[in-house]
Every structure is written in C-alpha cells, then in structure tokens.
Amino acid sequence: MGKKKGPKYNQIIEAAVRVIAKHGYHQAQVSKIAKEAGVADGTIYLYFENKEDILISLFEEKMGSFVETIRERIASEKSAAEKLLIAVKMHFEQLQADQNLAIVTQLELRQSNTELRLKINSIFKNYLILLDELLTEGKEAGQFLSDLDNRLARQMVFGTLDEVVTNWVMKECKYDLVASADPVHRLLLRAFRA
Amino acid sequence: MGKKKGPKYNQIIEAAVRVIAKHGYHQAQVSKIAKEAGVADGTIYLYFENKEDILISLFEEKMGSFVETIRERIASEKSAAEKLLIAVKMHFEQLQADQNLAIVTQLELRQSNTELRLKINSIFKNYLILLDELLTEGKEAGQFLSDLDNRLARQMVFGTLDEVVTNWVMKECKYDLVASADPVHRLLLRAFRA
Amino acid sequence: MGKKKGPKYNQIIEAAVRVIAKHGYHQAQVSKIAKEAGVADGTIYLYFENKEDILISLFEEKMGSFVETIRERIASEKSAAEKLLIAVKMHFEQLQADQNLAIVTQLELRQSNTELRLKINSIFKNYLILLDELLTEGKEAGQFLSDLDNRLARQMVFGTLDEVVTNWVMKECKYDLVASADPVHRLLLRAFRA
Amino acid sequence: MGKKKGPKYNQIIEAAVRVIAKHGYHQAQVSKIAKEAGVADGTIYLYFENKEDILISLFEEKMGSFVETIRERIASEKSAAEKLLIAVKMHFEQLQADQNLAIVTQLELRQSNTELRLKINSIFKNYLILLDELLTEGKEAGQFLSDLDNRLARQMVFGTLDEVVTNWVMKECKYDLVASADPVHRLLLRAFRA
DNA sequence: GATGAATGAGCTTTCATTCAT
DNA sequence: GATGAATGAAAGCTCATTCAT
Known part of the structure; x- marks a missing residue:
C-alpha cells in the first residue's frame, strides 16, 4: 500500500488541491477527490x-x-x-505561481490537526534553519546588528511573510504578491542592518 | 435566541475556553462544554x-x-x-495573563473552518485600524519613514507579534513572553524609523 | 454511555433477536435493528x-x-x-420456548468472533461447572461409574444436547424438542451409570 | 469457470487452510490467500x-x-x-494429523455464514449415513438396544466427537487427542449396548 | 492461462441540534 | 427558563470481483 508511483498518484494529489481550494478543507471528502481525479474511491x-x-x-x-x-x-x-531579498522574492513567487496551492497551504490545511500539522511544522523547520544561517552570516559579515536575537528576527521574517501571503490569499490573490517583495525586504533589512 | 445575558452566558464561554484548551478544538463537543459549564446541552x-x-x-x-x-x-x-512599545507590551501581557485563552486563540481556533476564521479576522480589524492610526501618526510626526507602506507595516507588526506568541504557546508558555516586548519593539522601530 | 435501563434497552435487544433470526447475523445491520426497534440509529x-x-x-x-x-x-x-433429567429437559424447554432466540444462539451468533465468542464461552463455562458437580455427585453416590472421566462425560452431555438442539433448529423447529429429553436422558444415563 | 484441475487448484486450497488457520476466518482475504498460494488474485x-x-x-x-x-x-x-471404535479412533487420528485443518474446520469455518454451514452439513450427511448403518447393524446383530433411536444416537456420537475435538483445538492441540478414543468409545458403547 | 490494477457498494458511529416535558 | 433523550445525516475505508493486457 502507498506505492508512490504511476500517473494516478499525481492525479489524486492534483485533484485534492483543486477540491480543497474550491470547497474547503472540511468539504473535501475522499469521494469528491476521487471523482475529481477521475478514479474510484477505492483507488x-x-x-x-x-x-x-x-x-x-x-x-x-x-x-x-x-x-x-x-x-x-x-x-x-x-x-x-541580497540573500534575504531573493528568499523573500522566491517565497512570494512560488506561492503566487500556484494560487490554488496557496489557498490550500495558507488557509485550508491549517485546519487540520494531528500528524499533518507536525509535518507542516517539520517542513517549516528547515525554513527556520535557513533563516538562522542567513542571519548569522549577516551578523558575521558585519552587515546585520551583532546583538540581533536570531529567534526574534526569524519570527519577524517568517511572521511577516506569512501574514503578507495570507492577506493576499484572503483578498483572493487579486493583486501582485511579488511586487511586495522589495518593500518587505527593505523593511526587514532596516530592522536588521547594523 | 442568542439572548446574551444571564450568568450562564459567561459560564458557557468560560467552559468553552477550558474545554478547548484542555481537549483541543476537535474534541470540544457541545455536550462536553455543557457539562463543564454545569448546564444541560439544550441550555x-x-x-x-x-x-x-x-x-x-x-x-x-x-x-x-x-x-x-x-x-x-x-x-x-x-x-x-512609545505607543508602539506599549501596544506590544500589552499584547503580550494580555495573552500571558490567560494562557488557556492563548492556547485557544493562537492554536485551537485556527483549526476551525474558514468561515469562522474570517469572522475572527473581522474582530482583528479594529486592531489593524489602531495600528494604522499609530503608523500614520508616526509618519506625520516625522518619526516614521514618510514612505512607509501602512499595509505592509501593519502586516509586519501583526505577523511578528502573532508568530512570537504562537511560538511561545507551542513551547507550552514556558518562558516569559513579556520579556520579548522590548527587543521586538526595538526591531520594529528600526524598520519604521525615519 | 451504555446505561442499561429504560424500555428502549429491551426494545432494542428484542429487535436484534428478531432481525438476526430473520435475516441472519451478517444481514443484521445496526440500522435494521434500529428500524425494527422503532428508534433512530443514534439511539x-x-x-x-x-x-x-x-x-x-x-x-x-x-x-x-x-x-x-x-x-x-x-x-x-x-x-x-434425576438432576440430569431435569437439566436436559430444561435445556430443551428454554430453547423451545423462544425459537427466534434458539436460531440466534445456536446458529447465528456462532458466526461472530472476538469478544462475543469469549462471552459465549464464559457463560457456557458455568454450564460445564454445573455438569461437573452433577457428575461428581453421581460418582460419590455410587450412581455413576467411579472411573468416569468428568471431562469426557461433560463433553458428551454438552455435545449431545447442543447437537440435538442445532439439528432441531436447522429442521426449522418443526418437531417437539422437549420430547427428546427423556430418550436423550436415558442414553446419557446408560453411559454413565455404575 | 470452476475447472477443478491443475496444480494451482490444490495450491490455492492448501494456501487457504494455512491462511485461515493462521489469521482466522475474518482475516482470510482472497488477496492474502492468493499471495500465500503464489498466484495472482485473478487466478x-x-x-x-x-x-x-x-x-x-x-x-x-x-x-x-x-x-x-x-x-x-x-x-x-x-x-x-468394533466398527464404532475404529470410526472414533480414525476421526480423531485424521484431525490430529492435520492440526491446521482441525483449526479451520472446528473453529474458523463455523464463523462463516449460515449458507456455507448448511453446505458443510451436507458434506457431513455421508457421515451420518455411515453412523446410521453402523447403528442399524448393531441393532440387527442384537449388540445395540433394539429400541435405540438412530437419530438421537447419531447426534450423540457426532455431538460428542465434535465437542471433544473442538475442546482439543481450543486447548491448542496440546494433548493427545487419539488417547481419548478408547474412553469415548467405551462411553458410547455403554449407552448403546443391549 | 495468468495477471493485478481498478472498481464501488456497503456499513458503523459521531455529534450538533431539537422539542416534549 | 431548563432539561436531556432522541434524532439522523454524513463519511472513511474494505475487499470480493472484474477485465484489459
């Protein structure tokens, strides 16, 4: 069970994204996903x-x-x-590129509990590590404040980006998210800069 | 229906906070809340x-x-x-003062369906207005950057505070949240300051 | 949960007997039992x-x-x-008195597994103890063979009675089961008598 | 369909015995039997x-x-x-010789639905005929009671043997079943003897 | 003959809500 | 106002069977 291959595997995941984005997490029944994927429930x-x-x-x-x-x-x-700028830009770009996915990850999947939330957190943990390294590098290069608290700075970066994206999704992705990358980067940089 | 009076109204809300904090959003059945509140389900x-x-x-x-x-x-x-400092400090103080409530608002209620979360956001609208006024005041007084984007700045403040609090709750409220007020305020101020 | 009182409790059990006797163990869905009992599934x-x-x-x-x-x-x-005669007679009488129940206990409930079969066995264990005592009493009184193997004798009594009843049920309870009590008793007695 | 030939036919039956004996009737899925038999489900x-x-x-x-x-x-x-003695002995011998089969026929297959069990009974019909003939022969030879009720006697023999074997299986075939043949035969003979 | 991926009908249980008392 | 027994809709998952290859 759970053999992750074949076109059906991807079909089902794509269907799940569409169904959850359209109907919401709590209305995304297995049978609805199956139907959207064009397969039987049992499949x-x-x-x-x-x-x-x-x-x-x-x-x-x-x-x-x-x-x-x-x-x-x-x-x-x-x-x-410059790394921070690219990171912010890519963060926004990747989510803007697949708006259904953005809806699913920013809004719908956060309604889940148990294992899934742990999984989400574990993926974000890698993000936090990346930010940590970036901040340390900036401090060592004398670019960022030497007494910057990494934990708080990390929370500021992640919290800000997440909030910006979530607002964009809740506004139905109507405006250009990537356009916010530069101003957001400028704000963050002012906060961190030595 | 929905007559908001009598001591039972508050009893039920207090019971809901305790039940959700203890058992989690998905295990907070109406009957459990009723029992905790000492009233009948129908009440x-x-x-x-x-x-x-x-x-x-x-x-x-x-x-x-x-x-x-x-x-x-x-x-x-x-x-x-100074207003920003007080706001940050009070934000943290109020949540640290009622940790059950912090668990409920930062973690559990976010598992609710999207509709409820939209209503939650509308309650926060007043907060956003307050932040808006604060930012505008700072800009007019020449204290904050005149070209500060209020929307982004607001999202930075709210996103950062929310992320800081959520991390504190997920770490089971073990450390002093209010102690972060000063450094967080310093970071924000650096970002906004003219 | 599982408050065993009120008329509904018995209603449901009676309905279950009727439904299982009529439709068989595997076709006795909860919803069918509920309908037969005149209550909702959730009840x-x-x-x-x-x-x-x-x-x-x-x-x-x-x-x-x-x-x-x-x-x-x-x-x-x-x-x-004499005790053995009465036991045989009552065994048959009790099952003949409720033929639906006889169908359920002799045929249908034996299709179950897990806990239910353990329960069935534990109830029968008391029967085996009773037979044991009866056999020992007969041996001590010099009525039964002194070298009678209690285990085998018990298995003979229980196996015979169960087989006789099961055959009667499979023949759709068409003849008088109790009429077999005397001849069965006579056979068993000849086997055990000193 | 149902062409009963080829080595696979037997492979599948042997696999079924092993799977049912090991996992129990309700966990003996077709796919599990197929796997054990080394064939595809469809085969x-x-x-x-x-x-x-x-x-x-x-x-x-x-x-x-x-x-x-x-x-x-x-x-x-x-x-x-003497025929009865041999029959009892062989009954026990054959089941003791294949304990997996004994588990399957005495315990597991009895959890099957009523219809299957009726067919199982029809297979036993030959056994009943054999016992009938044996009893009649005994009566005609003046060895058995002339007024012996064949049906009851048959049920006593079959019920006793079945109960003895079932108890042996439930005790995990730990003791020597065949050793019970003689005492069981002695008991039955006392019941039938003229 | 042999395969095994795909099918889809079927069922137990939960829980928000109602309403007769 | 207060009760709490009763309701019944709703959904994830299994597995015997099929059929295109």
Whole structure:
C-alpha cells in the first residue's frame, strides 16, 4: 500500500488541491477527490494509506522542495542582505505561481490537526534553519546588528511573510504578491542592518 | 435566541475556553462544554445560535476588549514609538495573563473552518485600524519613514507579534513572553524609523 | 454511555433477536435493528457501546439466567440421575420456548468472533461447572461409574444436547424438542451409570 | 469457470487452510490467500467461482475423503462395536494429523455464514449415513438396544466427537487427542449396548 | 492461462441540534 | 427558563470481483 508511483498518484494529489481550494478543507471528502481525479474511491487507497496521507503527501510533494529551491538559489548571492531579498522574492513567487496551492497551504490545511500539522511544522523547520544561517552570516559579515536575537528576527521574517501571503490569499490573490517583495525586504533589512 | 445575558452566558464561554484548551478544538463537543459549564446541552441553545456562535462569542468577549484596552492605555503616550512599545507590551501581557485563552486563540481556533476564521479576522480589524492610526501618526510626526507602506507595516507588526506568541504557546508558555516586548519593539522601530 | 435501563434497552435487544433470526447475523445491520426497534440509529448508541455490545448484551440478558435457572431447579432433586433429567429437559424447554432466540444462539451468533465468542464461552463455562458437580455427585453416590472421566462425560452431555438442539433448529423447529429429553436422558444415563 | 484441475487448484486450497488457520476466518482475504498460494488474485477465479467456493471446495477436498477413509477401514471389522471404535479412533487420528485443518474446520469455518454451514452439513450427511448403518447393524446383530433411536444416537456420537475435538483445538492441540478414543468409545458403547 | 490494477457498494458511529416535558 | 433523550445525516475505508493486457 502507498506505492508512490504511476500517473494516478499525481492525479489524486492534483485533484485534492483543486477540491480543497474550491470547497474547503472540511468539504473535501475522499469521494469528491476521487471523482475529481477521475478514479474510484477505492483507488485512492491503492496510492495512499488514508485520507490524512493524501494531505501529508500533497504537502510533501508541493512544499517539500519549497525551502530547498530557495536555499539553492540564494547560494550564489554574496551578501546576507541580497540573500534575504531573493528568499523573500522566491517565497512570494512560488506561492503566487500556484494560487490554488496557496489557498490550500495558507488557509485550508491549517485546519487540520494531528500528524499533518507536525509535518507542516517539520517542513517549516528547515525554513527556520535557513533563516538562522542567513542571519548569522549577516551578523558575521558585519552587515546585520551583532546583538540581533536570531529567534526574534526569524519570527519577524517568517511572521511577516506569512501574514503578507495570507492577506493576499484572503483578498483572493487579486493583486501582485511579488511586487511586495522589495518593500518587505527593505523593511526587514532596516530592522536588521547594523 | 442568542439572548446574551444571564450568568450562564459567561459560564458557557468560560467552559468553552477550558474545554478547548484542555481537549483541543476537535474534541470540544457541545455536550462536553455543557457539562463543564454545569448546564444541560439544550441550555446552550438558549444563549447561543449554534456551536459556531459559541466560538465567535468567545472570541468577541475575550478579544473584543483586547484592542480597546490597548487603545485606552496608549492614548496618554506622546510619541508613536512609545505607543508602539506599549501596544506590544500589552499584547503580550494580555495573552500571558490567560494562557488557556492563548492556547485557544493562537492554536485551537485556527483549526476551525474558514468561515469562522474570517469572522475572527473581522474582530482583528479594529486592531489593524489602531495600528494604522499609530503608523500614520508616526509618519506625520516625522518619526516614521514618510514612505512607509501602512499595509505592509501593519502586516509586519501583526505577523511578528502573532508568530512570537504562537511560538511561545507551542513551547507550552514556558518562558516569559513579556520579556520579548522590548527587543521586538526595538526591531520594529528600526524598520519604521525615519 | 451504555446505561442499561429504560424500555428502549429491551426494545432494542428484542429487535436484534428478531432481525438476526430473520435475516441472519451478517444481514443484521445496526440500522435494521434500529428500524425494527422503532428508534433512530443514534439511539442505539445511548444504550449500547457499539454493535458488538448489543450482541453481548443480548446473550447476557437471554442466556445469563439459563444456567442459573437450571441450577436452582435441580437443587431440589435428590439423585444425580434425576438432576440430569431435569437439566436436559430444561435445556430443551428454554430453547423451545423462544425459537427466534434458539436460531440466534445456536446458529447465528456462532458466526461472530472476538469478544462475543469469549462471552459465549464464559457463560457456557458455568454450564460445564454445573455438569461437573452433577457428575461428581453421581460418582460419590455410587450412581455413576467411579472411573468416569468428568471431562469426557461433560463433553458428551454438552455435545449431545447442543447437537440435538442445532439439528432441531436447522429442521426449522418443526418437531417437539422437549420430547427428546427423556430418550436423550436415558442414553446419557446408560453411559454413565455404575 | 470452476475447472477443478491443475496444480494451482490444490495450491490455492492448501494456501487457504494455512491462511485461515493462521489469521482466522475474518482475516482470510482472497488477496492474502492468493499471495500465500503464489498466484495472482485473478487466478483464484480461474479455479473457483467465488470466495465461498474456495471454502466449500476446501471442505469437500479435505473432509470428503474423511468419511470414505473411515468407511473403507471399518468394512473389515466384524461387529458394530468394533466398527464404532475404529470410526472414533480414525476421526480423531485424521484431525490430529492435520492440526491446521482441525483449526479451520472446528473453529474458523463455523464463523462463516449460515449458507456455507448448511453446505458443510451436507458434506457431513455421508457421515451420518455411515453412523446410521453402523447403528442399524448393531441393532440387527442384537449388540445395540433394539429400541435405540438412530437419530438421537447419531447426534450423540457426532455431538460428542465434535465437542471433544473442538475442546482439543481450543486447548491448542496440546494433548493427545487419539488417547481419548478408547474412553469415548467405551462411553458410547455403554449407552448403546443391549 | 495468468495477471493485478481498478472498481464501488456497503456499513458503523459521531455529534450538533431539537422539542416534549 | 431548563432539561436531556432522541434524532439522523454524513463519511472513511474494505475487499470480493472484474477485465484489459
């Protein structure tokens, strides 16, 4: 069970994103996802352990690379300030690129509990580590305040970005999210700069 | 229906906070809340329209005064910067003072359906207005950057405070939250200061 | 939960006997039992933990007194042989008196597994104890063979009675079961008699 | 369909016995039997009509010869009493020789639905005929009571043997079942003897 | 003949809400 | 006003069976 291959696996995950984005987390029944995916209810269980496994897999597949993509992309940047800019930009870009996914991850999936929330947190943990490294690098380079509290700074970055994105989603993704990257980056930088 | 009076109204809300904090949002059945409140299941419906109304009312009662208290207290402060400090401090103080409530508002109620969360957000609208006024005042006084984007700044303040509090709750309220007020305020101020 | 009182409790058990006797164990859905009992599906769960609890309770209520009734009735008999006659007769009488129940206990309930079968066995254990005492008494009184193996004799009595009843049920209770008590008793007595 | 040939037919039946003995009737899914037999799920249906047909065939194959073996072996015995002894002994021997099969026929298959159990009973009909003949022969030879009721005597023999074997299986086949043949035979003979 | 991926009907249990007392 | 017994809709998951390859 749970053999993660074949086109059906992806079909089902894509269907889940669409159904959750359209009908909401609590109205995303297995049968609705199956119908949207064009498979029988039982087929779901050939590819996923249970309903929660669909959601966890969705998150892993869709967000698993989220942080890694940012990490790889900022590696070539020279200063912590420039890395932060790229990170903010990519954060917004990735979510703006798939608005259904943004709805699902910013609003709907947060209604889940148990294992899924843990999974979400564990993926975000990598994000926090990345931010930590970035902040430390900035401090060591004398770019950022030497007495900056990493934990608070991290919470400021993540809290700000999350809040900006969530507001954008709640405003039905009507405006350009990426356009906020620069001003947000400027604000954060002013806060951190030595 | 929905007659908001009598001691039972408050009994039920207090019971709901305790039950949700203890058992979690998804295990907070109406019957459990009724039992904790010492009333019959049916009595709940003499004071509330339905289960969602309990949660909305809980939020209104508990957080409604939250913003007002802050507003009144900062009225006497002279500068926007000082007002911001007080706001941050009071935000943390009020949540640290009632940790059950903090668990409920920061973690549990966010598992509720999207509709409820929209109503929760509308309650926070007053908070956003307060922050708006504060930011504008700072800009007019030349204390804050004149080209500060109020929306982004607001999201930075709210996002940061929310993230700081949520992390504190997830760490089981083990450390002193109010102690973070000063450093958080310093960070925010650096970002906004002209 | 599982408050065993009120007329509904018995209504549901009686309905379960009728439904199982008529439709068989595997076609006795909770909803069918509820309908037959004239209550809503959910009402079942005010009186019983779960479906299995209905069946266990059915067995306890209906068969719990089975052995005790026999024990009380044979207490006044003088010889082991007479006690055996009464036991056989009452065994048959009690099952003939409620033919639906006989169908349920002889055929349908044996299709169950897990806890219910353990319960059935534990109730039968009392029967085995009663037979043991009866056999020992007969041996001590010199009426039964002194070298009679209690275990085998017990298995002969129980196996014979059970087989006779099961055959009667499978023949749709068409003939008089109690009429077999005397000849069965005579056969058993010949086997045991000193 | 249901072409009963090829080595796979037997493979599947043997697999079914092992799976049912190990996992129990309710955990013996077709896919589990197929896996144990080393064939694909679909292959099962080239050899059997449906799942019930596997179980009936299992019973026919395994128990069909059961009675014939006894019949052939007792043909050479002279008296009904001696024939009965041999029958009892062989009944026990055959089941003790294949304990998995004993578990399946004495315990697990009895959890099957009533319909399957009726078919199982029809397979035992030959056994009943054999016992009938044996009893009649004993009566005609003046060895058994002339007024012995064949039906009851048959039920006593079958019920006793079945109960003895079932108890042995439930005690996990720990003791020597065949050792009970003699004392059981002695008991039965005393009951029937003229 | 053999495969095994796909099917989809079917059922127990929970819990917000009602309403007769 | 207060009660709490009764309601009944709703949904995740299993598994015997099929059929295209």
